[in-house]
Amino acid sequence: MESGVIDVQGLDFGYPGGEFRLRLDEFRVAAGESVAVTGASGCGKTTLVHLLAGILEPRRGRVAVAGLDMTSLADEDRRDLRALRIGLVFQELELLDYLDVLDNVLLPYRLTPVLELDADARSRALELLARVGLEDKVRRPPGRLSQGERQRVAVCRALVTRPAVVLGDEPTGNLDPRNRDQVIDALLGYGRENDAPVVIVTHDHELLERFDRVLEVGA
C-alpha cells in the first residue's frame, strides 16, 4: 500500500453498551484525492474521522492510513502515527488561550517527543500563517482573534507537521462564507500540493462540489 492513502475494509464500530453502529464495507481515498463526508446528524461522521485518526478502535475491520494498519498498532504507536502523519482540524476547535498564535501552531512539536521543534518548523509555521493572512498576528493570544482567524490558526496547526493525511470534522461549521472558503482553500490546496488525501466532514452543501468525491454516511 502506498503512502498517503486511506484504506478502510469491513469496518464495524459500536460504543460499549450503546446501540449506535457504524459499518463501512469499503472506503478508499487515493493520494491527493479529497472526499467530503456528509450524512444526517448522529449517523457517525465524526466517529468515522476519529476511527481514521486512530482515536477510536473498531470492533472489526481494517483501517489503514499512510501505509500503516491502525488496527494492528499499539495505542502509543497510533498516537505517534497521528502526531507524525495525520493533520486534524475540528469544529470544536481548541486553541490554547495561554499560548499565542505561533505557539498554538507549533503545539504538536511541544507535545510529542517524536517531533523536533527546530528552525524549519518555526519557518514553516510562519509561512503557513502568512498563507492564511495571519502573518501580522503571530504573537496575538487566540482570545483576540475572530472565529474565522482562530479556525485558520487551527488549520495551520494541523498542517505544520507536513501530514500525509488531512482529516477535518466540520472545520467550517461556524464560519462565514469568506472564512469558510479560506479554510477549505487551505486544506484542499495542501492536499493537492502534497499529494495528501483530504477527508472533511461537512453539512455545507455549497462546499460539496469543491471535493473530488462525496461519501454519505448512513445512506
Next chain:
Amino acid sequence: MSDVLYLAWRYIRFNRGKTVVLVASIGLILFLPAGLQVVARQGAQALRARADATPLLLGAPGSAVDLTLAALYFRPPTLETTPYSEVEEVAASGLAQAIPLHLRYEARGQRIVGTTPEYLEFRRLELAAGRRFALLGECVLGAEAARALGATVGAHVLSSPAGAFDVAGSFPLEMPVVGVLAPTGTADDEAVLVDLKTAWVIAGLAHGHQDVTAPGAESGILERREDEVVANASVLSYTRITPENLDSFHFHGDPDTFPVDAVVVVPHDRKSGVVLRGRYGEPGAGVQMVVPRAVVDDLVATLFSVKNAILAVSLGLGLATAATAVLVFVLSIRLRRRELVTMRRIGASRQRVRAVLATEVLLVVSAAGLLAAGLTLLISRLGASALGLLGA
C-alpha cells in the same frame, strides 16, 4: 527550557491572578509554622541569653515572673518596691555585688532606669558617643531610646509625669543627655539610664529650690520655727539640675528607706550564690530572690506550649488549605478537559499531559515554598525583638 516546563509556565503566567492567590495562600500556610518556629526559638534564645547573664535578682515578694520581666526587660514594675537598705545588706554580706534598679518612670515612653554606674559595666554597655552619667540629673540613652526620642549628646530629655494626680512633688525633670550607648539588641537599647539618686529626684524624694534663708527671700517663708524654716508655695522648685543649683538638691528622709524595684545580685562565686539563695529563700525573709534562668525557663515552657497549640491549629489550617488547593487543581483540570482532550488528539501521550499539569502544580508549590522561605528569612532577620516580644 523544556517543552513541558514552557507550556506549564505559559499557563501559570496567563492565569496569574489564580496563581498569585494559590501561591499566597499555600505560601502563608507554609510560612506560619516555620515563622512561628523561628520566632519562638529566637525569642527563647534572647530571653535565655539575658537571663543567663543575670545570676540572681532580689525584689519584693510576689510574682517571680513580674520581678524578672521588670528587672531584665524593663517592663513596668507591678510589685511593691524594696527599701534601699536591702541593696546595702547584700553588699555588706561580702558575698555579692548588688546593683539597684529603679524602674517607675518613663520619658516619652522610654523606661527611665535608675541604677549605678556598675550596671553599665555589668552589662558591658559601650558608649557610642559621650560619657557615662556622673552628676545628679544626667542621663545616658540606649541606642533605640536615642532614636525614639530624637536626642543625642547635648540634648535634654524630660521625664514624664507619673500620673495626673501626682501632687507629691514629682515634677518633670529635665535631664541633659551626656552619652548614647552602642546598640546591643537587648532591652538596654530602649532605656534612659540615670543614677539611682536622679530617679529618686524624679520620684520627689529629693528636690532643689530657692534658698529661702538668703537675704531678700522672705516672701517665700511660711513659718519660722526654732530650728527650721517652712517655705510657702511661692518658692520655686528646680526642674533642671545645673552646676549652679546642684548644691541646693537635698533628700528628705532616710535613704535606706528609699525605694528600688529590683536588685541585680552578682555573687562573687558559686558558693556565695548558694548561700544567698539559702538566706533569702527562708520563709519570712520579706524579699524574694529568684534565679532569672529558672523563671525564664518556666516562661519559655509556657510560650512553647502556646506555640505547640498554634502549630496544631496551623496544621489543621494547612490541611484545609491543601484540600482547597487540590480542589482548585482538580476543578481547573475539569474546566480544561477540552483543552486536554485536544492535546491527546494532537498526539500527546497521557504521561506528557500529566507532566504538564504536574509541572504547573510544582511551579505553584515551589513559588509558595520560596515565598514561605523568604518570609521566614525576613522574620529571622528582623528578630524576635522586632516583634515586640522582648521590647522594653
